[in-house]
Amino acid sequence: MTAQRIAVIPGDGIGVEVTAAARRVLDAVAARHGLAFRYDEYDWSCQRYAREGAMMPADGLDRLRDSDVILLGAVGWPGVPDHVSLWGLLIPIRRTFREYVNLRPIRVFEGVPSPVRGAEPGAVDFVVVRENVEGEYSEIGGRLNRGQPDEVAVQEAVFTRAGVSRIADYAFALARTRRAYVTSATKSNGIVHTMPFWDEVVAERAAAHPDVRWDAEHIDALAAKLVLQPGRFDVIVASNLFGDILSDLAAAVAGSIGIAPSGNIDPTRTYPSMFEPVHGSAPDIAGRGVANPLGAVWSAAMMLDHLGHPRAAADVTAAVEACLREPTTRTRDLGGSADTERVVEALLGRLR
Known part of the structure; x- marks a missing residue:
């Protein structure tokens, strides 16, 4: 099977942590369904802007062009104005790749009042x-x-x-x-x-x-x-x-923007579509291992559906639902006590 190419841009703050979590979930569901993914990771971020004066290199869009999809973590960091980080990375991707649909599913889940x-x-x-x-x-x-x-x-x-x-x-x-x-x-x-x-x-x-x-x-x-x-x-x-x-x-x-996913979609599939959680980079909790990964994981489920794997997408969404039902696998922002790793292990346990 030819591997589908996923361009991964972890970005800033908790984007790095939740993107890593989403990749582990994608690997588990790929093994379950016999899928193959190839990841191309790019360190484009506000840290890169601070070092080099640009969120991404001049040929960044050309590097992404042949990907099947893009998985983005989060963009933004103190000291870099939001219009710089957004117009230097996220918006050029959306517009160059004609991602004219931003898709935001909204559900009230059991366990998230x-x-x-x-x-x-x-x-x-x-x-x-x-x-x-x-x-x-x-x-x-x-x-x-x-x-x-x-x-x-x-x-x-x-x-x-x-x-x-x-x-x-x-x-x-x-x-x-x-x-x-x-x-x-x-x-x-x-x-x-x-x-x-x-x-x-x-x-x-x-x-x-x-x-x-x-x-x-x-x-x-x-x-x-x-x-x-x-x-x-x-x-x-x-x-x-x-x-x-x-x-x-x-x-x-x-109940929580922390679990909200999104897709930036080119319905013609001429260009890669991009999937991302919408909770932001959360600098106050970055690096502490307590970020809620479910927004990124639900975004990954949307990505799987876009790639033509609806059964795999449904399995990931079901695993998210199961984690939210249990207090022991909800993160602190949802009133639980689990850290990021605990949630990821619970997700993987459902998918193996």
Whole structure:
């Protein structure tokens, strides 16, 4: 069997620890299912930036291009501004490789109580589909008269018909495999050009998916309903900024951002897609062996599914669920006492 190539970028802080944990889980499930993976690891990080003045080398994207997928740990460290670390590594990967879907599954698991009353295991299970390469996070804009009393900063939001159409189509197609319900996040009552355009294009694409029920919610009301009625939602499709905010809010509603996974997907498979937990580099606990590895492991399960191994992905997800059910295999951020190694050993025990 030809080994599938996984580019591994551990990054900063606990990213190094949780990526190592995910690799051990991947090796165990590969042995169980007769899969073969080849890892190419890169030390691209804020530490590299401090040493060499760049998050990754000039040919970094070319090195990644022939990979089947990318597994990222976390990016960010004190002393390096966030816009430097993100725009020096994560965002160039997303945009060069046309990873226009950011996929964020949200579930309430048994053993991880939600802070929201009534959000019970099995009752909250939805996906945020975030447009990942344009929208409010464009590179168009600039600053004038820096440091002066009349300084001006301008940031342009960019919405294209192609970009909105393809993210809407992805959301409707995904909903068809779930409960056939899409919610579109908008703010067309206040943002006069881009959001009415978003609404129009989403409505056009909805007409091509008549078997999927859909509605639109203004972002402020939608944020409130995520807290008050989280069980209502199935697939939420949103622009880059709105999806970014909603997905973190939703992870908190589900009980912990520490277990939240994500995929940066090129649905055409022309380029490698990238999978990463979203908890950040957590410098305060880095190196102490107490990081929660389940966000990275769940991300690895998403990666397995993308690579065409749904049974292996299901086994990993089941192992995550089993760990969360038991207090002895939950980390401290989830009210347990387990360290990273204890959780990994429990996962491996389920997969061997």
